[in-house]
Amino acid sequence: MTRYLFRRVIGALVVLLVLSIVIYAAFYVAPGDPAQLTCGARCSPAQVEQVRQRLGVDAPFYLQYARFLGGVVAGRDFSTGTGVLHCHAPCLGVSYRTSEQVTSLIGERLPVTASLALGAMVLWLLLGVGTGLMSALRRGRFTERALTALTLAGNAMPVFVIGLLLLVLFCSTLQWLPFPDYVSLTSDPQQWFWGLLLPWVSLALIESAKYARLTRSSMLETLAEDHIRTFRAYGVSERHLVTRHALRGALTPVIALSALDLGTMFGSAVLTESLFGLPGLGRLLVDSVAQIDLPVVVGLVLVTGFCVVVANAGADLLYAVIDRRVVLQ
Amino acid sequence: GPDKGGDAAGGGDAPKKGGKLLVLNQTPMTNFDPAREYTSGGGNIPSLVFRTLTTRNRADGAAGNKVVPDLATNTGEPSKDATVWTYHLKSGLKFEDGTPITTADVKYGIERSFAPELSGGAPYLRDWLVGAADYQGPYKDKKGLSAIETPDAKTIVFHLNKPEGDFPYLATQTQFTPVPKAKDTGTKYADHPISSGPYEVVKNENNGLELTFKRNPHWSAKTDGQRKDYPDTIDVKGGLDTAVINQRLSAGSGPDAAAITTDTNLGPAELAKVTGDKELASRVGTGHFGETDYLSFNPKVKPFDNPKVRQAIAYAINRTSAVNAAGGSSLAEPATTFLPNQAAFGYTPYDPFPAGKSGNPAKAKELLKQAGYPHGLTITLTHSESDANNSGPAMASAVQGALKAAGITVKLDGLEDNKYRQTVHAVSTEPGLFFSTWGADWPSGGPFLAPIFDGRQIVKDGSNFNNAQLDDASVNSTIDRINKLTDHAAAAKQWGALDQQIGAKALTVPLLHPVYKRLVGKDVRNVVISDWTGVLDISQVAVK
Amino acid sequence: MSDSASGVGAGVSGAGAGPGAGAAAAPGPLVEVRDLVVEFPTGEGPVRAVDGLSFALGAGRALGIVGESGSGKSTVAFGLLGLHRDTGARVGGSALVAGVDALTAEGDDLRRLRGGLAAMVFQDPLSALDPYYAVGDQIAEVYRVHTRAARAAARARAVEVLDRVGIPDAARRSRARPHEFSGGMRQRAVIAMALACRPRLLVADEPTTALDVTVQAQILDLLHELRTETGAGLLLVTHDLGVVAGSVDDVLVMREGRAVERGTVEEVLGAPREAYTRELIAAVPRADVPAARPVRTVEAVREVRDGAACATDAAGGEVLLEASGLRKEFGRGAGLVPAVDGVSLTVGRGETLGVVGESGSGKTTLGRMLVRLIEPSAGGLRYGGREIGHLGERQLRPVRRELQMVFQDPVSSLNPRRSIGESIADPLRAAGALDDRSVRARVRELLDRVGLDPAWYDRYPHEFSGGQRQRVGIARALAPEPKLVVCDEPVSALDVTTQANIVGLLGELQRELGLSLVFIAHDLAVVRQVSDRVLVMRAGRVVEEGPADRVYESPEHPYTKGLLAAVPVLDPAESEARRLARAGGGPAAG
Amino acid sequence: MSTEQLLTGDPVAAVSPAAGARQVWRRLRAQPAALAGGAVLVLLILIAAAAPLLAAAEGQDPTTYHDALVNSASGGVPTGPFGGVSGAHWLGVEPGTGRDLFARLVYGAQVSLLVSVGATVVQVVIGLVLGLAAGLGNRLLDQVLAHTTDVMLALPTLVFAIALMAIVPAGFPRPLLLMLVIGLLGWGGTARVVRAQTLSLKSLDYVAAARLGGSGAWRVARRELLPSLAAPVVTYAALLLPSNVVSEAGLSFLGVGVRPPTSSWGQMLTSATTWFQADPMYVLLPSLMIFITTLSFALLGDAVRTALDPRAASRLRLGGRRRGAAPPPDGGAGAPAGGTEAAA
Numbered sequence A: 001m002t003r004y005l006f007r008r009v010i011g012a013l014v015v016l017l018v019l020s021i022v023i024y025a026a027f028y029v030a031p032g033d034p035a036q037l038t039c040g041a042r043c044s045p046a047q048v049e050q051v052r053q054r055l056g057v058d059a060p061f062y063l064q065y066a067r068f069l070g071g072v073v074a075g076r077d078f079s080t081g082t083g084v085l086h087c088h089a090p091c092l093g094v095s096y097r098t099s100e101q102v103t104s105l106i107g108e109r110l111p112v113t114a115s116l117a118l119g120a121m122v123l124w125l126l127l128g129v130g131t132g133l134m135s136a137l138r139r140g141r142f143t144e145r146a147l148t149a150l151t152l153a154g155n156a157m158p159v160f161v162i163g164l165l166l167l168v169l170f171c172s173t174l175q176w177l178p179f180p181d182y183v184s185l186t187s188d189p190q191q192w193f194w195g196l197l198l199p200w201v202s203l204a205l206i207e208s209a210k211y212a213r214l215t216r217s218s219m220l221e222t223l224a225e226d227h228i229r230t231f232r233a234y235g236v237s238e239r240h241l242v243t244r245h246a247l248r249g250a251l252t253p254v255i256a257l258s259a260l261d262l263g264t265m266f267g268s269a270v271l272t273e274s275l276f277g278l279p280g281l282g283r284l285l286v287d288s289v290a291q292i293d294l295p296v297v298v299g300l301v302l303v304t305g306f307c308v309v310v311a312n313a314g315a316d317l318l319y320a321v322i323d324r325r326v327v328l329q
Numbered sequence B: 001g002p003d004k005g006g007d008a009a010g011g012g013d014a015p016k017k018g019g020k021l022l023v024l025n026q027t028p029m030t031n032f033d034p035a036r037e038y039t040s041g042g043g044n045i046p047s048l049v050f051r052t053l054t055t056r057n058r059a060d061g062a063a064g065n066k067v068v069p070d071l072a073t074n075t076g077e078p079s080k081d082a083t084v085w086t087y088h089l090k091s092g093l094k095f096e097d098g099t100p101i102t103t104a105d106v107k108y109g110i111e112r113s114f115a116p117e118l119s120g121g122a123p124y125l126r127d128w129l130v131g132a133a134d135y136q137g138p139y140k141d142k143k144g145l146s147a148i149e150t151p152d153a154k155t156i157v158f159h160l161n162k163p164e165g166d167f168p169y170l171a172t173q174t175q176f177t178p179v180p181k182a183k184d185t186g187t188k189y190a191d192h193p194i195s196s197g198p199y200e201v202v203k204n205e206n207n208g209l210e211l212t213f214k215r216n217p218h219w220s221a222k223t224d225g226q227r228k229d230y231p232d233t234i235d236v237k238g239g240l241d242t243a244v245i246n247q248r249l250s251a252g253s254g255p256d257a258a259a260i261t262t263d264t265n266l267g268p269a270e271l272a273k274v275t276g277d278k279e280l281a282s283r284v285g286t287g288h289f290g291e292t293d294y295l296s297f298n299p300k301v302k303p304f305d306n307p308k309v310r311q312a313i314a315y316a317i318n319r320t321s322a323v324n325a326a327g328g329s330s331l332a333e334p335a336t337t338f339l340p341n342q343a344a345f346g347y348t349p350y351d352p353f354p355a356g357k358s359g360n361p362a363k364a365k366e367l368l369k370q371a372g373y374p375h376g377l378t379i380t381l382t383h384s385e386s387d388a389n390n391s392g393p394a395m396a397s398a399v400q401g402a403l404k405a406a407g408i409t410v411k412l413d414g415l416e417d418n419k420y421r422q423t424v425h426a427v428s429t430e431p432g433l434f435f436s437t438w439g440a441d442w443p444s445g446g447p448f449l450a451p452i453f454d455g456r457q458i459v460k461d462g463s464n465f466n467n468a469q470l471d472d473a474s475v476n477s478t479i480d481r482i483n484k485l486t487d488h489a490a491a492a493k494q495w496g497a498l499d500q501q502i503g504a505k506a507l508t509v510p511l512l513h514p515v516y517k518r519l520v521g522k523d524v525r526n527v528v529i530s531d532w533t534g535v536l537d538i539s540q541v542a543v544k
Numbered sequence C: 001m002s003d004s005a006s007g008v009g010a011g012v013s014g015a016g017a018g019p020g021a022g023a024a025a026a027p028g029p030l031v032e033v034r035d036l037v038v039e040f041p042t043g044e045g046p047v048r049a050v051d052g053l054s055f056a057l058g059a060g061r062a063l064g065i066v067g068e069s070g071s072g073k074s075t076v077a078f079g080l081l082g083l084h085r086d087t088g089a090r091v092g093g094s095a096l097v098a099g100v101d102a103l104t105a106e107g108d109d110l111r112r113l114r115g116g117l118a119a120m121v122f123q124d125p126l127s128a129l130d131p132y133y134a135v136g137d138q139i140a141e142v143y144r145v146h147t148r149a150a151r152a153a154a155r156a157r158a159v160e161v162l163d164r165v166g167i168p169d170a171a172r173r174s175r176a177r178p179h180e181f182s183g184g185m186r187q188r189a190v191i192a193m194a195l196a197c198r199p200r201l202l203v204a205d206e207p208t209t210a211l212d213v214t215v216q217a218q219i220l221d222l223l224h225e226l227r228t229e230t231g232a233g234l235l236l237v238t239h240d241l242g243v244v245a246g247s248v249d250d251v252l253v254m255r256e257g258r259a260v261e262r263g264t265v266e267e268v269l270g271a272p273r274e275a276y277t278r279e280l281i282a283a284v285p286r287a288d289v290p291a292a293r294p295v296r297t298v299e300a301v302r303e304v305r306d307g308a309a310c311a312t313d314a315a316g317g318e319v320l321l322e323a324s325g326l327r328k329e330f331g332r333g334a335g336l337v338p339a340v341d342g343v344s345l346t347v348g349r350g351e352t353l354g355v356v357g358e359s360g361s362g363k364t365t366l367g368r369m370l371v372r373l374i375e376p377s378a379g380g381l382r383y384g385g386r387e388i389g390h391l392g393e394r395q396l397r398p399v400r401r402e403l404q405m406v407f408q409d410p411v412s413s414l415n416p417r418r419s420i421g422e423s424i425a426d427p428l429r430a431a432g433a434l435d436d437r438s439v440r441a442r443v444r445e446l447l448d449r450v451g452l453d454p455a456w457y458d459r460y461p462h463e464f465s466g467g468q469r470q471r472v473g474i475a476r477a478l479a480p481e482p483k484l485v486v487c488d489e490p491v492s493a494l495d496v497t498t499q500a501n502i503v504g505l506l507g508e509l510q511r512e513l514g515l516s517l518v519f520i521a522h523d524l525a526v527v528r529q530v531s532d533r534v535l536v537m538r539a540g541r542v543v544e545e546g547p548a549d550r551v552y553e554s555p556e557h558p559y560t561k562g563l564l565a566a567v568p569v570l571d572p573a574e575s576e577a578r579r580l581a582r583a584g585g586g587p588a589a590g
Numbered sequence D: 001m002s003t004e005q006l007l008t009g010d011p012v013a014a015v016s017p018a019a020g021a022r023q024v025w026r027r028l029r030a031q032p033a034a035l036a037g038g039a040v041l042v043l044l045i046l047i048a049a050a051a052p053l054l055a056a057a058e059g060q061d062p063t064t065y066h067d068a069l070v071n072s073a074s075g076g077v078p079t080g081p082f083g084g085v086s087g088a089h090w091l092g093v094e095p096g097t098g099r100d101l102f103a104r105l106v107y108g109a110q111v112s113l114l115v116s117v118g119a120t121v122v123q124v125v126i127g128l129v130l131g132l133a134a135g136l137g138n139r140l141l142d143q144v145l146a147h148t149t150d151v152m153l154a155l156p157t158l159v160f161a162i163a164l165m166a167i168v169p170a171g172f173p174r175p176l177l178l179m180l181v182i183g184l185l186g187w188g189g190t191a192r193v194v195r196a197q198t199l200s201l202k203s204l205d206y207v208a209a210a211r212l213g214g215s216g217a218w219r220v221a222r223r224e225l226l227p228s229l230a231a232p233v234v235t236y237a238a239l240l241l242p243s244n245v246v247s248e249a250g251l252s253f254l255g256v257g258v259r260p261p262t263s264s265w266g267q268m269l270t271s272a273t274t275w276f277q278a279d280p281m282y283v284l285l286p287s288l289m290i291f292i293t294t295l296s297f298a299l300l301g302d303a304v305r306t307a308l309d310p311r312a313a314s315r316l317r318l319g320g321r322r323r324g325a326a327p328p329p330d331g332g333a334g335a336p337a338g339g340t341e342a343a344a
């Protein structure tokens, strides 16, 4: 187990290292001059040059990357003009645009995205796996068909349509819910919940179809297996067969997918965050990419990478727990 | 003329003090530092906190295009040739911490805007002040700017390297805000800038995504003839979706009843409803900001080197489609002049290539034939992938559709927005035909025409806005001549004439002037919309 | 046919109550089957697996259904629990179990029938258990369905029944998952599950096929005891006439879906009326008689005294496979189990090595190591003079096809989504030497040789009976013309005539191709019939090794002696006597 | 026609030798759901292919502006009921421009179907290959692939697309570019699902048996695992499709979308968002098309899954010759002979 963990940690570090290199390289080939953007549209060439120096983007690519790595290991100092800002290791640098520390920028927004992602995942797993279960159990019944159609429709529509629809319906027309607004969990749990409810529901409607269909198909698969026949022959109810025996077998792909979705959610819930005005990581990423704010982008991608790796490791652990035949590598 | 729609909103009872105003915006107030705001960009909310030597007149419509004194006792005393400008501070001016405001603070505020750490402002100070071109701000260059003198705590003198009659307008920009040197925290200053206005920052989260202001106890209405301080607190939320902002404003439930937006126009849903819904219509404020969206030619690229081709395109353009692409006739007015259609700019109506409402393809074809393209022509139109500045796919397809009728096949080349700007504003990569937008830095013809058509403003190795790369001696000298005028009305007239003169060259095809139509919440009172900003003045707003 | 049906039952008193009538006070026989017809749709048209069968079984009585592989035995058993619904099969007639018609019952009736009134022991034990849950939990689960017992009580009951079916250290083992069990242990777990619910009728489909004789005897005793204790009825489906002899009152002989003969066990085994039954009985192999095999080459009958002698033989160049000190452990830390614990052996070219031993003694694990499906934890393995014990998959490629295995569990070793023809053809296609036509021809030939209809090429595994699947497995192992085949219980599910055919086939191939066999089986008689040398395993170690006849006639190790004594006999009276003898000193049934 | 293409183009069906594929095909055909899904799909493809004809039949084209048909003052809402439905404009006109919606919808089918189906194929192929390789390969390979997948997943589409744009020459055909971008970015899910299933499946005896038969990892993957993986993969792929339609629209913001005035359902849907209160028709049409596509693929996916599972097939009594009737005398010989032909 410790060896396994050790290997995973090393693997994670490799992934993060590769990610940061890739991002640096991508920005190197991508068009756009961060100095020009930071300076503003009507800066003189001389001013742009000064900004370039200040940002350190005048240095060659490898040197910039080396400085970044140095910061991660040993921390770095940045000038605020009037003083010096010490950025402790692991320092991901400061934003070109706002001169804020990347770690604190991300730290401020992480809870938002985490709330969004986790809550939505709980909901879409409930909805998705529930619908999947129901469609394996009650094939052809009305509720099953309705739920299946609902999730499929959700899958067919982007969040900005579904989310807006819900918003207009529940917040504007019926006024049953307040307009979504992020309030941190620690400051007011109740408002946190109500504020995030619609984003969760929208995401769940969109994502759950995948889970519903996958659950259903693996479930039907498992239901055809011989061991199910055993339990059927012992009078175990169909419901129990589905929820206990078939579900377990159906969980592997569901877990694989959840891990994937959860991991990548940390960088890709952009549309949801934009629509509902949630100051999350996805928004920050889009803004930073648009502003060529490399340090922030690198920081965000590293966070996403970290989440992806962790979610993945979690999934692998879960496979092994669920299916003892699987050996942890 | 300017629509007075804004008055309709809450015109009834007199504004009262108290309450909480909510601002729902798309764009966050990033880098809330007076040194880093661009003149037109942050013109509204910053003015709650940042007082400047002069300011814009807080009045509806054209009256709002006037420049009036703010910290200073008047709008400035020019020397004879308008190269030296002197200001005196009012007395009793205080920062939020109670310390008095001095001219040294104003000078320091201007100086720090030169620091590369605090870049973002407009280029005028650098271009106008004597010896400012190489100045690097007070952090590196402790000596300070010699072009600004502060003989005493109440007097400040600016030395310009050429006559600039528009200096009082420049003095409205936030770089003229006093900043106490002792409280300067460099790049961190944006978190809590020291207020000289009626409100002070009490919360600034996520770098301007959420700002909360409350009354500044040391501000006094007696020293400030322009701003009001009706609401107790003002909450500004950025980063919201357009549709959501409009939904919230029109539903107006809970705190949204006292909400406004400073950057979001009505959406189609609201526009469609407005005609039938009196209540909703009464809450719409209309504003005209001086802006022109246009097609730019690069005459260095074939076939646009041929004036006939450019004229043909100007004739072919269908301004109805263009207006529709920009959101319809409520949100845009067709443009045939480069200058915005406001007197302050020197607007002189003209139309050198009359295309009518929906284009004149016959005339265009004829010109093409003359130009040597009897069988039509294929050109490339470069556009952004973002529709934000009316330079996106929607406008591109509209232009494409219009030119098709004239036998011009338009190939579209869409670029990611950043790449687009970089491409069109670099002399070396500038394409032949693309979209541009120019907005007023202040309501005057100078900052509108000079950056675009002054040959000396062509930037070879940086961001260039003189897209036609026009370097015409007569135009240059006319610009210099008008800049000397300190009589704004006289200057405006001449700017108008210059505009017409340049318009005949067919270097651009003006498409439209945007119109701002914005909702305010049910409980919002005292909506004032000047033509200077086109946006309701947040410093005037009261909530019921 | 209904005349004999009523003659078999003990407590017959008129026709059974109709479906839906309360089952508790059902006046009729425990089981009453009338004109049962079961038809399966297949790609080649419907297959009639059961064709108008009728019989009855009284409470507390035991009926054995015997017959050749594929005769419809399992299909009947399935019918009694209503397991044909939703499978696409067409069912006709009626099957009353304690008054409930298994073919039509719905809802609560059906649920009570399944597990409560009748419990089933399935033929393929590996696939019959849920791979994801601990064995004990699975037993507890079905127990709770019928008794609403508390969780803890159900777990206790699970451990109790596991212990009763002879799982050593039942409390700990109950927490293991099915794949951690040996084949025999799984089979016992399945029986334990059936026992847990205390059903009124036990339907056991080949319950002892994977069990070594000692455990088999133990299980049969257990079933007997249960019957006398609780008065439950027993329907025992088996191909093994020896098992039938000792465990049932009446016998029904089936062939091609119909009843051929029925009567009391004494009548049918002692004085069979039908020619078919007589053939069956004649074909039963006997452990106490030396095999009538053609005389082998000199080296095949060499005397083996000790391990050193083996090595000497290997030097002679005739040794094909040589294992030295093979060891395999499962698990880690405290849970570490040495499944095979230092086994050395040699297999000569053209020789058959029989491996016998109790369930869980490591036979399968050893077999898998010999063909390098699993890597030994320690020890060496030489094949044709080359060390292959620790080679990687790539280096193994050249020898892969020469070492084949017939898997113990025919269900899980066949891909349910591929037709059996394609599964068999796979090694041929992988080799790429033959074109499609020849591949198919070869597969048909193989099918024919193992006694399956070549026209079944395109059928899927689930369309076969247990014994038929086992033969598919054999055909697949033979397809690449291997040099050595490890047969893990290759004939356990086959009736004696088919078994004789397969054994004959293996012998033929051995003569023709010089095939070497490692023959793992719990059936001592078969092993004796086919083996040149025999290896007796216990707890992962070899306890005795020698020429087959020597081991069978003068066993040295007490364990071997015990094994031989437990071989079932065909004579019912003798069986009864042996059981009584065992009951004196056997494990107390709790 | 198209269903057949789908089937043979489907890696799942292609793996079984001819006879197997024929059986699967037969069982597929026997399912009403498959027929319904297939029919709708064929219809959609026909619509896409015949877009110019359909638009011509209506007498419209997808690019002409009809400024007179929209109310400019209210933002460009089409005049007339249901978004301007009329004899000339069967489904109304696009708000803001007055372009004919019917024409835009049928032309949009071309890009949307091409890009989404193409991208899905790319995703599924890459996902299958890498997932299988990770699940079957040794620890090193698994680790390398897992890490590569992680890197791919963590890389934001944005960065990826921007970097890609810098590399890809401007003349590169857009639909192909879109297909590749979406395909190359979206295989993570399939790879993960496949790997997870492979880990479970590879411990089964039949895989061991195949290895003994001399099958290399690749062959094992194709012959033994793919048929079992088909269920989740086909199901998943059917759902990737609609998200790919939407992704196509999303990518236009980055400058890799289709060029205007070309229409696509995704693009219509994106621009429809702001309109859905003022002109519900505009949102409804592309949504409905995407939904119908999703539904037909879901139905088809289910049917393929069932057809690939012989147990389910016999449960539903699929693939019998003539149900109830006696098998034709030559029935036994027909199938193998045909199979031989097909495989040769």
Ligand SMILES: Nc1ncnc2c1ncn2[C@@H]1O[C@H](COP(=O)(O)OP(=O)(O)OP(=O)(O)O)[C@@H](O)[C@H]1O
Residues within 6 Å of the ligand: C040, C041, C042, C047, C048, C049, C067, C068, C069, C070, C071, C072, C073, C074, C075, C076, C123, C239, C462, C463, C464, C465, C466, C467, C468, C493, C494, C495
């Ligand atoms: N699902 C099915 N589809 C088609 N044919 C089937 C199916 N199940 C069984 N059969 C066929 O029905 C016949 C009877 O099968 P059954 O399993 O009852 O045999 P059995 O007597 O139990 O044989 P064994 O001793 O080998 O287990 C066999 O020929 C088998 O091939």
Ligand SMILES: Nc1ncnc2c1ncn2[C@@H]1O[C@H](COP(=O)(O)OP(=O)(O)OP(=O)(O)O)[C@@H](O)[C@H]1O
Residues within 6 Å of the ligand: C179, C180, C181, C182, C183, C184, C185, C210, C211, C212, C330, C331, C337, C338, C339, C357, C358, C359, C360, C361, C362, C363, C364, C365, C366, C408, C522
């Ligand atoms: N994958 C595994 N994990 C843990 N334990 C295992 C595993 N496989 C086998 N064992 C254990 O190893 C021992 C030997 O098992 P093996 O299957 O070799 O027995 P066997 O001699 O073939 O028995 P049987 O005759 O019952 O099939 C058993 O105790 C079994 O529980």
Ligand SMILES: [Mg+2]
Residues within 6 Å of the ligand: C073, C074, C075, C123, C205, C465, C466, C467
């Ligand atoms: Mg059977």
Ligand SMILES: [Mg+2]
Residues within 6 Å of the ligand: C182, C183, C184, C363, C364, C365, C408, C488
């Ligand atoms: Mg075994």
